[in-house]
Amino acid sequence: MNAISRELRHSSFRFSAVPLGVIAGIVGISNAYPVVATWGDTATVLVMAAAFTGPFWAGFGAWESLRDHRRELTSSERTAARSVLQIKGPQYGAALIWTAISTLIAFAIVTIRAAAIGLYDLPSILALSVPLVANLFSVTLGYVAGQLIHRWLAVVVAVIIVTAIYSIDLFPVQPSWVQALSPYHRVLLPEGTAFNPATFIGQLSFALGLTGILLSIALIVRAPEALRSLTATVASGALIFFGCTMVIGQQGQGFLFTTTPRMMTLTATNPQLTLHILPSYAPVADQLHASWMRVASLFEKSDLRFDSLTQDLNPTYGENPRGKPYRLDLNPNSDDIAGDSIDAMFRDVERCATGPVSASEGTWAAGPIVFQLWVRGDRLPRGIRLDPETSAAVDRLRQLTLPDAQLWVADHTEQIRSCQWRETDFP
């Protein structure tokens, strides 16, 4: 009888692996970009899911570790002809295998959904390894707590420790590299950046070293074969040292490189419009193009006309907007990327970008929002409710024919740029 196969069949992890994998997958999906998908975001949300399930894994690890205590197996195991390591090793190994299977389930759920949307960049194996190592660390911490404490308290202690480690990621901790060493540290991947493998190697080495140190402690206490304990401690210490060195050495760079990614181009005529966007936005390319073609048509006869927009990967907005649309600000977290990118345009063409408009003498406070909603198209932003007067003004603009609308925009360029509208400006 193979010990690992026996333990796989009887480990309590066989009950928790699939549900926790599915829960982690759901947590991952609910935190992922709504309408686009990237490998970077996939890795990030899987780490978030691992942090969410970490306390559960630690608790289950401690629970499984207490099996001899729960099942009154202590006498049989202590009078066995096998060492503690030989008895506990397969049990722990089976727990790790089930945890890895669970992580793969979460990975599959998040990745299949992302692939269905469209994954255009390349995966980073190192970044995708973090959730697996984080989960294995959580289980090991629980298992070792069970072996050392040997009471139900171990479950509580394991959950608290994992939660405490995770909380390092929630608060600013100095020096900042301490945060980077946490196995639950999630790294957001802004557009125009790429994962820095060296820092991930450091983070993973440190997490594996921590796991090894935990096992060494258990080995020393429960099965103090001197050579094995010494070897495990030295190897784990070396990994921890290597991990720290890598992470600290990469402080200037951190987890991210700045890159110049390849853009995809969308072109159309009548009106002439070229859009340059990241390939990851391909799932919403048609919608983006249609929305901006409409804006380009409306602005075609005015000084605000434009024929090319490029996605700005790091948009900043100052007090001196250029006066007309010239760039695309795409928010991958939005569920209406096209609509939100048009909203962002107003920060470039209007002087009202920096704050709410006050109703100065003769101006109509609702004017900017009426114009913005009209330009945005038929889809209102989520959660917006219009009073009847504003709604009626938007409807009257929508009823204009294209030539009339183009003329109206051309006649009101100054109002658009100044963000000062009178009620009489609107049809």
Next chain:
Amino acid sequence: MEQVVVAREVSVRYGRSHSPQVKRVTTHIDRGVTALVGKNGAGKSTLIKAMVGLVRPEEGELTVLGVDVSQRRLEPTHYTRIGYLPQDFGYVASFTTREFVEYGAWLKCVPARSIKSAVEAALDVVGLTAAARTKMRKLSGGMRRRAGIAQALVHDPELLILDEPTTGLDPEQRVRFRELIRDLATERAVLLSSHLIEDVRALANHILILDEGQLRFDGTVDELERRGSEFRSGDSPLERGYLAVLADA
């Protein structure tokens, strides 16, 4: 005759008790069936735990199969020679009877190629072949105890120690159990603790009576019966002997 267990002035303290549960016991156990008899709390299980190395004696010398078990760490191979059924033995609930016995064989380092035949033989001995695929949690109390015995003897130990093995067995099962122990004792030493005198009468050729941690009697069944010849309480000569020993204590 080879002495399988030798105890000289052995005292054992277990848990947080202020005084030892076993006090200065001197005896020996040979091949055949030895019964360890006494009231609940007399120290039987504590003495057994010391013999299997779960508790270290506080004083005295305790040698089991030639190994001094009072040393800090026993060689794991020592346990290949001992079969032990604790009073409250546990099991993984999802184990089948076969898996439970297989696990015992694995713990005792039975070679992989021999495990199957050893398990089948052990299940056959305790009459559980038909229940081999039944989950442990679904077995009756008596069947579960027989499975425990199968696990204790699956590796063919030289010394078999059974702590209250007949607890939970019905009369028919107890009769079968006695036959089983008789067979096993022809080739090995069997130490069984019990507070059931009729089991002892049917099985043991050597009786140890513990009372409040002290060894009150160490002799044969006939010797114990003679001790009770003038004692009035008790339904059988052996019972009278047992009660006489306790009364003299």
